[in-house]
Amino acid sequence: MRAAGLAGVSRRKWITTTVRDRDAxxxxxxxxxxxxxxxxxxxxxxxxxxxxxxxxxxxxAVVLDAFSRRIVGWAMETHLRTELVLExxxxxxxxxxxxxxxxxxxxxxxxxxPNPTR
Numbered sequence: 431m432r433a434a435g436l437a438g439v440s441r442r443k444w445i446t447t448t449v450r451d452r453d454a455x456x457x458x459x460x461x462x463x464x465x466x467x468x469x470x471x472x473x474x475x476x477x478x479x480x481x482x483x484x485x486x487x488x489x490x491a492v493v494l495d496a497f498s499r500r501i502v503g504w505a506m507e508t509h510l511r512t513e514l515v516l517e518x519x520x521x522x523x524x525x526x527x528x529x530x531x532x533x534x535x536x537x538x539x540x541x542x543x544p545n546p547t548r
Contacts (some may be wrong), residue, residue: 442482467497474502474522476515491518 431437467473473496481488489510493503503522507514 465496467495470495470497471502472497476518478515480509480510489514491515493518493522 448505461473465473465475474493475496476491476493477491478491486508488506488508490516491505493500494500495502502525503518503520505514505521506516507517
């Protein structure tokens with residue numbers, strides 16, 4: 431298609447979900463891009479995505495065990511705030527998993543708390 435000068439057309443409306451602060455310090459790469467875990471619950475990775483629906487967007491946060499590649503926690507909301515990620519982490523923690531490192535102060539409080547809350 432490129433050689434013929436053709437391009438696909440998408441009717442989807444583009445949404446900007448993240449506006450990066452150019453002056454903010456980026457989060458440290460604690461695993462140095464090495465996503466191979468030596469055993470279960472030694473490394474969790476997370477991601478957030480959005481799902482377009484007729485009523486608007488839903489945001490999905492997922493926590494995965496890097497060793498088993500299984501979902502250990504997830505949350506879905508109509509907003510993209512810290513609480514979304516905290517809910518996914520709470521689910522993962524309450525499911526009996528441990529061994530995660532996060533850098534955000536609210537996330538560290540959730541992971542250190544015996545009774546996780548928002």
